[in-house]
Amino acid sequence: MAIFIETVLSGLMAGVMYALVALGFVLIFKASGIFNFAQGVMCLFAALTFAGIMEKTSVPWPIAFVLTVAVMVGVAWAVERFVLRHLVNQEPIILFMATIGLAYVLEGVGDIIWGSDVKVINIGLPSGAVDVLLDNFDIYLDKLEVFAALIAAVLVGFLAVFFQKTRIGRALRAVADDHQAALSVGISLQTIWVIVWSVAGFVALVAGIMWGAKSGVQFSLSLIALKALPVLILGGFTSIPGAIVGGLIIGVGEKLAEIYVGPMVGGAIENWFAYMLALAFLLFRPQGLFGEKIIERV
């Protein structure tokens, strides 16, 4: 039983990270209909910048954090100015390809500026086993993971309030609903895009730091993005709760599958379980668990 609980818990923690990455996708997809292939690389780039600034300048981490946020806002601005603005009204596939290009650019730039060696993020995040659980129930749970989950929860709460209660949040939802109408009431799409990409960059930074603290900042970090895809298919591309629940399901699902089904088929299920689940969803519920209902009424 302890093993089961331990598996579920560690799955949940991994799921939180998937959810964070997926969240960035959802934000951009909702506001601009763009499937942002570069989201994973944005995590890498943000974490790399954060770790790089700390390494080279040895400023305290909050300052490095603020600087990195500024860099991500700069990235958002540049993306709007040099990419999106010129591709307005193009087919979604063209925008998607542009984000593939963006992924390579970010990866290359990160490499040139900060080098390609693995960086460690050491900002005194808690680590080691949660003693209460280990002592009383013999369950091993990493404090870092618990901490990451808490941060993610706070972040999601913050985003929810931002979206529901603020003027800009309302404008973001308006743009997500109907571009044309949003334009017609004087909402500037360019401003909205910069904001959305900035928020997505911020989410990427948080996810990147958590992930980087766990396993170092290195190229493989951008590959979590590939896990975000099945999360999105599960949760629906336009749903924030969907991204979270989808992330958790995939996190837990793949860990459980690895332990209980893995031995039967020779292991390594963790690597492809998520895609199988996504495939099943595509067949039976293509709009995902929480995909937005399309309101049709005249």
Place this chain on the structure above:
Amino acid sequence: MSETSASTILSVNNIEVIYNHVILVLKGVSLTVPEGGIVALLGANGAGKTTTLKAVSNLLHAERGDVTKGNIVFRGEEVQSLSPNDLVRRGCIQVMEGRHCFGHLTIEENLLTGAFTRRDGAAAIKASLEKVYTYFPRLRERRTSQAGYTSGGEQQMCAIGRALMSRPNMILLDEPSMGLAPQLVEEIFEIVKELNEKEGVSFLLAEQNTNIALRYATYGYILESGRIVLDGAAKALRENEDVKEFYLGVGGEGRKSFRNVKHYKRRKRWLA
């Protein structure tokens, strides 16, 4: 443009509009709207009414349309190169055909998005909201409903109310009667008239429903295939024989046949 006096809020001067760099849709359209007026832009489906309105509000650009000739002057300023956002700030806002409410936002949130460009503070915006609710009491009742689940009439009211939230001097209103029951259409036009009289909002009104549009407008233009073919005071247009024959008093059935006649007449006019 020298003749555009202080009392003209909008003048469209001989504009040509091309979509996708190839499709010529407007072929030299000119019209003026006096300060505080209601001007109707009439014509059958596909005549170019929406295109004209979007040329003014500059929503055209988002549809790959371009004004390639002529100019548009709003309150003494050439506005072709401004963004929709700039125009809303200057007091010119479009209510799009088909209403286009934000379906997943509540009615009240929809209205508030209309105040996006305003910088005069929460209290002033709250006051405008109250004003919109007094003009459209029904919106107050439905304020917490998702707009996507409200009726067509309520959505039309929401779209107009949302535009009002920007404190416009001029509203470009595209086919408000579309798909609404006659009684509701009447109700909406009454409110338009009230807004015009009490709030001093000027209207450029695109309509296929010539009958009602000419009852509320002071002046009208008739558009056919991207050209103005006739214009005049609303009263004069109502009494014009051609207008009577082709645009007024024709029931749903008669439409097909009168189109043929019209084609014939138009050919004759060109040949002559």
